Amino acid sequence: MIFFANALNIDGRIELSDLLKDTKDLGSDAHVYIKSGTSKKSAYIDHKGKFQIKHVDIQNPSVLGVFSRFYEFSSYYVQSHNNSFVICPLPSLDIDLDTFTCDIIGSENYSIKPLSKKIYQEQQSSFGFLSFLMNPMILMTLFSVGAMYLMPKLMNSLDPEDLAEMRKKQKDTQNLNIDISQSLANIFSSSNSDTKTKTK
Secondary structure, eight states: OEEEEOSSOEEEEOOOOSSOSOGGGGOTTOEEEEEETTEEEEEEOOTTSEEEEOSOOOSSOEEEEEEOSSEEOOOEEEEEETTEEEEEEOSOTTSOTTTOOOOOOOGGGOOOOOOEEOOOOOOOOOOOHHHHHTOHHHHHHHHHHHHHHHHHHHHHHSOHHHHHHHHHHHHHHHHHHHHHHHHHHHHHHHHHHHHHHHHO
């Protein structure tokens, strides 16, 4: 990034390199910003890599940076000096700007290139045994398998009299269902016969 500073605007451009061969690679939302306290101004980067932050008022030390989703850039200390600006890279954003000292650098000859590309790793969903067990289909399968193996053992562990009584109740229930089905069949059969007789 090459800087040209004046009283109102900060002009510059992103310098191409082997790492950054086209400014389009920075991303469509790439921009340069300058921040002082809660005040912040920004400017987008054009297709040639140029930008201009207009009407900059930096009475206090400020931080200038480049936002890109795909590249890392240094941050810069900016301070007014003799109707111009002092601009130099910051070793860290955690330092106290009020006590930081910066050498005066000729703005017309000062340039910087991207530090590195940002690496995005797709987060793979880890296999969760608990979530696997909570799947409704898995729960139904486990219940069916468990009932198939446990029911015979449960039946064998019952008292013979209780087992005989339970089987008798099951048989009575089956007979009752058969009787109900037969009764319904007779009712519908009788109804159909009456309808045919009236028709004749």
